């Protein structure tokens with residue numbers, strides 16, 4: 008069968024900053040995280056939108072722009088909708104705006120939106136000799152990136168949510184000891200020595216999907232999974248585990264995320280091995296070493312942990328008396 012023709016257009020890097028968006032409150036607390044919400048005094052987002060529909064064909068083949076909504080207008084549409092959005096999450100804002108596009112332009116057949124948070128954290132303030140968090144000064148943070156995407160389509164007059172995903176990009180974690188990598192195939196191509204205790208540096212992208220996609224919007228805070236909580240779980244599991252490999256580490260992080268948040272269907276990892284190279288292996292009188300950046304190429308892993316994995320793991324863990 009021929010591949011269906013690709014045809015869409017849109018706008019990338021639409022930046023919008025909203026002050027005093029509704030705060031995210033009353034998220035369910037988990038043991039691994041002290042995250043309890045976001046003030047949303049500054050809510051920054053970099054959005055992309057992709058629009059599809061058969062009626063765009065003449066714009067490509069005949070230069071007929073009569074059905075074209077200028078991408079410049081799409082940019083304005085997105086920014087204006089950040090002003091009228093009444094919720095408190097990236098996921099909710101993207102869903103609100105994607106549906107608004109389909110409602111406004113009846114010839115749009117599909118709208119895909121992605122958004123990356125532009126993070127700000129409150130700066131310090133000295134108020135009557137006490138050091139607190141400022142409620143008006145915020146620091147642009149350059150840590151990992153919180154993101155989301157959604158894909159809505161029009162089908163028989165109805166607007167349907169086809170897919171939704173929440174993500175955390177570029178979480179970079181180093182564990183200085185307690186990691187091994189041994190037992191792999193030794194053959195004529197093997198030069199890597201086995202290591203019973205390596206400093207493991209990983210880059211992680213983590214994506215999660217809900218059983219009920221709409222729970223991602225955060226309208227019921229109790230059922231919302233905050234990226235900050237996912238990040239804290241990843242760090243806690245890394246701390247706890249004696250890791251035999253990155254493959255096994257991400258599996259265990261996935262199990263814990265699914266155990267804490269039964270409303271999630273699956274969690275997908277993209278990991279990268281950025282383990283430092285040793286420069287000074289022994290420092291007299293110190294447990295320390297000196298390392299430098301690894302040289303490319305970098306190894307990577309991709310793995311989806313599903314709800315079934317958790318059920319299976321809990322079944323076998325019951326026998327060995329350890330459980331999530």
Ligand SMILES: O=c1[nH]c(=O)c2[nH]c(=O)[nH]c2[nH]1
Pocket residue numbers: 188199251252253254280306
């Ligand atoms: O955790 C790891 N998994 C691998 O598959 C691998 N391969 C490699 O060279 N180092 C590592 N580390």
